[in-house]
Amino acid sequence: MESALPPERPSTDGSGDPGQAGGADDTIERIDLVLRAVEQALVRLDEGTYGQCHRCASPIDDERLTIDPTIQECASCALGGEISPVEPSLTE
Numbered sequence: 003m004e005s006a007l008p009p010e011r012p013s014t015d016g017s018g019d020p021g022q023a024g025g026a027d028d029t030i031e032r033i034d035l036v037l038r039a040v041e042q043a044l045v046r047l048d049e050g051t052y053g054q055c056h057r058c059a060s061p062i063d064d065e066r067l068t069i070d071p072t073i074q075e076c077a078s079c080a081l082g083g084e085i086s087p088v089e090p091s092l093t094e
């Protein structure tokens with residue numbers, strides 16, 4: 003048996019920091035996601051639904067919106083949707 007030891011040696015290519023391959027692509031992808039989230043937030047602002055949970059239609063806490071202005075879910079939904087979603091067509 004030659005492979006008794008796990009291959010735990012990081013590749014030494016001189017630039018240090020192993021596990022950072024494709025960093026630029028990741029960054030661009032993340033910026034793209036943020037950009038899209040901001041665009042969607044602007045659309046909601048236009049429609050008058052900004053600050054409203056897109057799952058249960060409850061108002062989102064100002065605190066949450068301050069932390070992330072593009073957030074789309076209230077605290078309950080973000081935590082796993084403990085509040086059952088309300089269908090707009092089912093309201094009496």
Ligand SMILES: [Zn+2]
Pocket residue numbers: 055056057058059060075076077078079080085
């Ligand atoms: Zn919600």
